[in-house]
Amino acid sequence: MKRLLQMLFGPRGNKTTAGELAAKFGLELRGDAKAIVTGVAPIADARPGQLAFYSTERNTTAFKILPISVLQNTKASVILLQPEQINDAPSGATLLITNTPRGNIVKILGEIYREKPRFGISYFAHVSRGVFFRKKRSVYIGQFATVERGAVLEAGVKIYPGAFIGRNVVLGPNTVVCSGAHIENATIGAECVINANAVIGKDGFGYTRQNGKNVFIPHAGRVVLGNRVSVGANSCIDRGAMTDTMVGDGTKIDNLCQIAHGVVIGQECFLASGCGLAGGVVVGDRAMLGGHVGVANGIHIGKDAEVGAKSGVFRNIPDGERWMGYPASSGTEFFRHYSWVKRNMENDKSNK
Numbered sequence: 001m002k003r004l005l006q007m008l009f010g011p012r013g014n015k016t017t018a019g020e021l022a023a024k025f026g027l028e029l030r031g032d033a034k035a036i037v038t039g040v041a042p043i044a045d046a047r048p049g050q051l052a053f054y055s056t057e058r059n060t061t062a063f064k065i066l067p068i069s070v071l072q073n074t075k076a077s078v079i080l081l082q083p084e085q086i087n088d089a090p091s092g093a094t095l096l097i098t099n100t101p102r103g104n105i106v107k108i109l110g111e112i113y114r115e116k117p118r119f120g121i122s123y124f125a126h127v128s129r130g131v132f133f134r135k136k137r138s139v140y141i142g143q144f145a146t147v148e149r150g151a152v153l154e155a156g157v158k159i160y161p162g163a164f165i166g167r168n169v170v171l172g173p174n175t176v177v178c179s180g181a182h183i184e185n186a187t188i189g190a191e192c193v194i195n196a197n198a199v200i201g202k203d204g205f206g207y208t209r210q211n212g213k214n215v216f217i218p219h220a221g222r223v224v225l226g227n228r229v230s231v232g233a234n235s236c237i238d239r240g241a242m243t244d245t246m247v248g249d250g251t252k253i254d255n256l257c258q259i260a261h262g263v264v265i266g267q268e269c270f271l272a273s274g275c276g277l278a279g280g281v282v283v284g285d286r287a288m289l290g291g292h293v294g295v296a297n298g299i300h301i302g303k304d305a306e307v308g309a310k311s312g313v314f315r316n317i318p319d320g321e322r323w324m325g326y327p328a329s330s331g332t333e334f335f336r337h338y339s340w341v342k343r344n345m346e347n348d349k350s351n352k
Contacts (some may be wrong), residue, residue: 013039013112018078018094021051021326025107030086033092035077038321046076051108053080055101080105091183097312115340118158125159134173142179154190166201172227185239189227189249200225204238204261204279219261226250226267232257248285266303284319 036049043052043066054071064153068213071081071088079089079324080276084169089095098104118140121127125141127244130149133139139153142161147153156174165176166184175192177183183194194200206217221240231237232255237245240262248267253259256278265271266285274292277283280297282300291308294303300316307313308324317323 013037014114014116016112018096020050021078021108021111022096024111025104027080027104028097029094031078033094035094037078037112040105040112041076043074043076043079044070046074048075048077050076051078051080051096051112052076053101056081056085057082057100057102080108102136122161141165145191168222169201178233185221186223186225188225189229191228192225193230195235195255198231198233199236200231201239202236204241206241206261206279216336221261222243223247228251232273235259235279254291272309 016037017033018029018031018035018037021027021037022029022033032260037051039051041043041047041052043048043054046052054066056065061155068088069241071079072090074090074299076093078096080098080101081089082099082101083097086095086097119137121139121141122143122145123194126142126146127141128147128149131147132152134153135155138155140158141147142159143159145159145163147159147165148167151165152170153175154171157171159177160179162179164182165171165177168185169183170187171177172188172190172192174190175188175194177194178196180197181194183200185192188194201223203219206219207214208217209215219239219241221242221244223237223239223245226249228250229247230252232253234255235253235257237247237262238260239245243262244259245259245263247253247265249267250268251265254273254275256274257271259265260277260279260281262279263277263281265283266287268286269283270288272289272291275289276294278295278297280298281295284301284303286304287301288306290307290311292310293307293313295313299313301307301313302317302319304320305317306322307317307328310326311324311328312326313323313328315328322331323329324331
């Protein structure tokens, strides 16, 4: 029953062949070049017509290598593997051989499950006069989406049903805006993905206290996203008060993150779910922030730095260091404090 439900309601791949995949991604082919591939599955669950991969690469310490028997008994028609596993593959299977199966499976997944092109503007979409299209026939705008006057849509932009694009917005080539997303006062680069219900370019949490009352500070800045930026579902990126809020090329922001006004995030960063960055924070290139990290106003996080999940950052983090804890400190300092606390707790128990 489970397999039947997957067949009926699971994602459907684009039909291709082993030979086409080998030619497209520069893989060595052994077996039938005409072997049909209709989907990708884990190697233990794969069926005829599907592609699976087996790898002994270790990209993280937590990665577990599957027993070789899983490869030997797979039912997959096409197997992506390393040269050293060729002799363990089942007879009759077509092999795609590479030194990096984990990297190539990502490309193959993108090819097989690539969404079919969408074009055209729905009759039920609201597109104001004065919207600038670079190449209108290449754009898709779904039903009940709104695009206000003055917006600029580059070639290949896709705006899904129910999204809102405001007046001062530029969407770069091939950028995708998912359902329910709300974008104002922003310049979005090429090949970005703005996921469902993300809010970009609204005013930040900027107030001053005057005569005992909280008074809002008007915002005049924008949000500027580089190319290939991904913004997760229900995440918010506030516009700057006077300077722009900026996110560099290739940075990935997970769901439910809050990026405050005037924040600057570098290139190729990772921000896991629930991160909160206060105003004026600067994050260097390739930094990685774990889930639910909170960063105080004006803090600088260096290039290639890593911050552990649930950490509270109140001090600047130098380049390349790994910090964790609340308040966050360097990894060695954190574990030294942890060991001291644990040792003293054990002593207290033994003295009772």
